[in-house]
Amino acid sequence: MLSKIIIMINLLLLIISLGWSQSKELTGRDIAIMVHDRPDGNDRKSITKMTLINKRGKTRERTVLSISKDYGKDSKSIIFFQSPADVKGTGFLQYEYDDPAKEDDRWLYLPALKKVRRISGSSKSDYFMGTDFTYDDMGGRSVDEDDHKLLREEIIDSVKCWVLESIPKEKDYIYSKTIKWIRQDALIPVKVEFYDRQTNLLKVLKITDIRKQDGFWTSFKMEMNNIQEKHKTILEIEEMHYDIGLKDNLFRVTTLERGRLK
Amino acid sequence: MKTLLDTLATKTRRHKGLNLSIFGVLVPLWLILPANLLGIDFDPQGFADTYHAVGLNGSHNFLSSRTRLRFEMWITGNDASLFASMNAINNNVIKSNSGLELREAFIDYFADNWDVRIGRQLIIWGKADGLAITDIISPKDYTEFIAQDFDDIRLPVDALKWRLLFEQANIEFLWLPVFKPAILPSPDLPWAFKFEYPQNFQVIFEEPIEPDLTLKNSEVGGKLSFYLHGIDFAFSSFYTWDDLPTIHKTISTGDTIVIHYYPEHHRLTFIGVEFSRPLGDFILRGEGAFYKDKYFEPADILSESLFKKNSLDWLLGIDWTPGNYWMITAQLADDFILNYNNAIKNDEHTMLATLHISKKFLRQTLELSAMGYYGINDKDFFVRTGVDYALTDELHILSGIDIFGGNKGIFGQFDNNDEVWIKAKYNF
Numbered sequence: 001m002l003s004k005i006i007i008m009i010n011l012l013l014l015i016i017s018l019g020w021s022q023s024k025e026l027t028g029r030d031i032a033i034m035v036h037d038r039p040d041g042n043d044r045k046s047i048t049k050m051t052l053i054n055k056r057g058k059t060r061e062r063t064v065l066s067i068s069k070d071y072g073k074d075s076k077s078i079i080f081f082q083s084p085a086d087v088k089g090t091g092f093l094q095y096e097y098d099d100p101a102k103e104d105d106r107w108l109y110l111p112a113l114k115k116v117r118r119i120s121g122s123s124k125s126d127y128f129m130g131t132d133f134t135y136d137d138m139g140g141r142s143v144d145e146d147d148h149k150l151l152r153e154e155i156i157d158s159v160k161c162w163v164l165e166s167i168p169k170e171k172d173y174i175y176s177k178t179i180k181w182i183r184q185d186a187l188i189p190v191k192v193e194f195y196d197r198q199t200n201l202l203k204v205l206k207i208t209d210i211r212k213q214d215g216f217w218t219s220f221k222m223e224m225n226n227i228q229e230k231h232k233t234i235l236e237i238e239e240m241h242y243d244i245g246l247k248d249n250l251f252r253v254t255t256l257e258r259g260r261l262k
Numbered sequence: 263m264k265t266l267l268d269t270l271a272t273k274t275r276r277h278k279g280l281n282l283s284i285f286g287v288l289v290p291l292w293l294i295l296p297a298n299l300l301g302i303d304f305d306p307q308g309f310a311d312t313y314h315a316v317g318l319n320g321s322h323n324f325l326s327s328r329t330r331l332r333f334e335m336w337i338t339g340n341d342a343s344l345f346a347s348m349n350a351i352n353n354n355v356i357k358s359n360s361g362l363e364l365r366e367a368f369i370d371y372f373a374d375n376w377d378v379r380i381g382r383q384l385i386i387w388g389k390a391d392g393l394a395i396t397d398i399i400s401p402k403d404y405t406e407f408i409a410q411d412f413d414d415i416r417l418p419v420d421a422l423k424w425r426l427l428f429e430q431a432n433i434e435f436l437w438l439p440v441f442k443p444a445i446l447p448s449p450d451l452p453w454a455f456k457f458e459y460p461q462n463f464q465v466i467f468e469e470p471i472e473p474d475l476t477l478k479n480s481e482v483g484g485k486l487s488f489y490l491h492g493i494d495f496a497f498s499s500f501y502t503w504d505d506l507p508t509i510h511k512t513i514s515t516g517d518t519i520v521i522h523y524y525p526e527h528h529r530l531t532f533i534g535v536e537f538s539r540p541l542g543d544f545i546l547r548g549e550g551a552f553y554k555d556k557y558f559e560p561a562d563i564l565s566e567s568l569f570k571k572n573s574l575d576w577l578l579g580i581d582w583t584p585g586n587y588w589m590i591t592a593q594l595a596d597d598f599i600l601n602y603n604n605a606i607k608n609d610e611h612t613m614l615a616t617l618h619i620s621k622k623f624l625r626q627t628l629e630l631s632a633m634g635y636y637g638i639n640d641k642d643f644f645v646r647t648g649v650d651y652a653l654t655d656e657l658h659i660l661s662g663i664d665i666f667g668g669n670k671g672i673f674g675q676f677d678n679n680d681e682v683w684i685k686a687k688y689n690f
Contacts, residue, residue: 060655084655085689088307103540105491113413115386118494118538120545120583130625231625249374253489254427258370260338
């Protein structure tokens with residue numbers, strides 16, 4: 001009940017801020033903040049299948065189980081690999097802080113070594129487990145790491161979208177810019193274009209299955225197409241649950257050491 | 263004639279056969295757990311691997327040749343799990359290692375603020391990679407020295423591990439009722455340690471003296487670990503037995519001089535500290551241990567005196583992940599004998615440096631790596647270079663070259679054991 005009230009308040013605040021912002025003309029940063037702060041419950045659990053397809057059509061699959069929980073504007077999350085067999089049980093624990101001056105805490109568990117080790121917050125622009133998604137692409141990027149500009153509005157599949165250009169402030173970042181088509185009703189992009197350092201189109205992300213789960217807008221199917229390498233990754237959410245009351249004691253190094261959530 | 267290494271190797275050979283006695287304890291314990299725990303999830307997994315290494319010097323003999331099937335299973339309930347891991351091994355070089363082996367078998371029980379693991383298990387302490395400062399709970403298998411994966415070098419122990427869990431800390435208590443020594447290779451094997459003894463006298467090697475199986479001879483330890491914002495650190499202590507025996511000797515003079523060697527395991531205690539701290543792209547980590555009453559051999563091989571000293575072992579390491587799938591790790595370690603006596607065989611400081619570099623290519627399906635150890639005192643070294651290619655997600659093909667160098671020291675003694683190796687591993 002409490003969570004429903006909080007969601008209602010959040011939505012109300014969102015509508016008020018939207019109305020207020022639009023009356024003052026919505027900026028790119030306003031939209032980026034709305035997307036970043038889109039309501040997604042207090043905690044969540046999902047199983048995601050990733051299919052990697054190379055230019056010869058050969059496929060590889062990965063399945064990950066992930067849980068996360070919000071603590072104010074900070075959050076804690078754990079990912080466990082369920083497949084393939086060579087990485088099964090590999091776990092990743094992260095405490096993300098809203099304060100940009102506060103570095104995230106991250107730990108990695110490798111079942112072959114039976115050991116947890118702290119890892120640095122670097123390499124966020126490396127690709128995640130051979131997929132076409134970098135760690136940043138998967139949501140690890142703060143709003144103010146980019147300059148945002150609202151280019152225009154467009155209708156895509158009968159839905160109104162904002163077209164938002166984001167240019168990284170970091171000079172040698174892997175992308176020179178990204179352009180997102182963001183559904184105004186769901187605050188989720190339906191398409192994202194990623195441009196490399198030479199400003200050539202590198203990747204295109206298409207989100208083809210957006211619907212509500214437990215009252216929250218959710219992307220169920222994403223396809224990231226690396227135009228230059230002719231490689232793509234399809235990410236499908238097989239299970240998604242919000243506000244399931246995850247215990248705080250799950251988000252600990254000891255859970256990682258067990259190699260499983262139980 | 264039986265040599266000292268023969269006697270040590272005889273005593274410390276792998277536990278052959280399935281050794282099902284541990285199941286005799288674990289299965290009934292599992293069955294008496296409350297029925298509501300048994301929302302059972304059966305999860306079998308494992309791998310098959312085959313590893314072959316040929317010497318580059320001399321007669322190009324196989325220095326290692328083994329094939330293994332590892333079967334692991336988790337049976338998981340709501341608050342408890344049973345885990346077992348078994349090996350079926352065919353070893354063409356170390357014949358005694360062939361056979362079936364129960365590697366790990368334990369029960370986990372989880373409550374909200376504590377958990378317990380009972381049974382045969384690997385226990386790993388410390389922050390070091392490939393070196394043991396406080397990581398001495400699980401003894402080591404030196405039958406192929408360190409020319410095998412470090413996770414294969416550790417031996418599981420029969421233990422009870424109980425932890426109290428807090429938000430940013432935990433307290434771990436260990437009880438090891440059964441002593442397990444390190445495994446040393448017998449002298450006929452390629453990786454036998456060099457042992458110096460006078461050749462001109464009659465020598466007699468006795469069997470190693472191991473502690474009796476009594477409650478008083480248990481090993482106990484504890485560790486207090488903190489996981490805070492920007493730093494992990496821990497304090498630990500362990501009242502144990504030295505996994506490697508001390509070589510006592512007596513020399514009798516009469517018509518002929520006879521040297522008697524008496525290997526014996528002694529009590530050992532350490533107090534340790536460890537930390538790990540991220541600094542931008544780097545992780546700075548370290549550990550140190552104060553060892554009480556460690557035995558050291560005399561420099562003079564005809565001296566009967568052993569030296570009982572305290573020592574301070576420490577290690578500092580740095581991991582650097584600059585991005586683009588590079589990983590670089592460097593470590594420096596020191597064994598420092600306190601209140602040093604010049605008659606001791608070891609130097610006052612025995613220092614060792616390591617460097618590990620790896621990079622992944624081809625969407626992380628190809629990894630090139632090199633791991634180097636350098637003994638600063640003896641100027642000896644060991645470098646393992648390798649390539650790991652994932653033919654599929656399940657099947658990896660690996661190959662590499664191991665080079666040893668130096669005239670003496672822990673790596674220099676294997677100067678003739680340079681080798682090229684190939685390995686295939688299939689995970690299921």
